[in-house]
Amino acid sequence: MATPVVSAERLAASYTYSSYRQLIDALQAEGKTTGPQQSELLTNYTRLNVQRMSRLDKTVQLLPELRETLAQVRKPYAWLIITEGWCGDAAQIVPVLEAVAQASGGTITTHYFLRDENLDLMDQYLTAGGRSIPKLVVLDAATRTEVTSWGPRPATAQQMFLDLKAQNLPFEEFSTQLHGWYAKDKTQSTQQELTDLLKSL
Template sequence: MKSIVAKGLFNSHSYTEYRKLVTDLLADGKSTGNEQSESLTNYTKLNEARMNRLEKTIIIEDYVISKLQNLKNHYIWLVLSEGWCGDAAQILPILNKMAVQSNKKIDLKIVLRDENEELMNQYLTNGGKAIPKVIVICKEAGIVRADWGPRPKGASKLMADYKRDFGVVDEKIKTDLQLWYLADKGISVQEELIEIMDNITYNRL
């Protein structure tokens, strides 16, 4: 395993630890990350509410659970994230439920982007440090098999089209993006991650 990825794993948190870290920082009026501002703290507060809701409402499809439980190997999903990130707030609860229902085939670990710059720089999106980013690691082989992120294809298209038409990322597109996630109900994340895991299994045959 590359030393940069190994270092990221060493610095990582479980989902429960990540949630507590974000909550504790909010209690002090802070957010995760190098930059601190009132707007980022407010985004983090919104994300706390979103994650609390999603943890109660997200349903993992039966076929997804079956595929996860029948994986031939054990994997780590190492996710680059920050508490202020709206996409991460929509996606992490889904990943956590998938991992929980995988019968220990998936171990979810979360690492903060700004504290792990070397790792983030290995998984840029169009040259940018977009998050969340899921790094799929095979435990048995100790190697990275795939990566995914920062958002599902449909959400990425929505964002790309808006930036093409208006040249900015403003509050309107941020609201539209959250509405997209609400309507999608976590299905796209499940389908795209399962497709990745299927491809890993297929490639081993």
């Protein structure tokens, strides 16, 4: 018998999307961000990320194929999402995950966990040994056992990330190029990979 990834109590104590966003806004009002590391740089990234999330909340249009696939999902799933307010990739992806869950009619519920407050969870889902986020862990809602996981970013963006990292670019240039890709892609790659994930369930 597979072991539950989290206890029922811990899952119930997680953030909803709404409470996650409210937490970030409240910290921003104090000039802070999520996590133990605090700096003006991270606070500025978070401010940008709030704008990104707000824009995506209003503009994400789910692909017809994704909606059709979602309609075939009958079994309930809990999506455990590991994130942080300062993470630019999370800002580009988390609103899409939430939009998919909202469109599921209750079949999929979302549960947000801050990475640095839940390192025991994060360390089960490392990417090449790193604590890359966002990370989606799909759980069977009844047993809380892992079905599959996804993240931290679509394959094309991940390859771009690795290529840029290999060039040792200054972070600003690195970040500009990566977010430029997200802007051009308009969530299509994330949605396509989530469609494939849903088909595999």
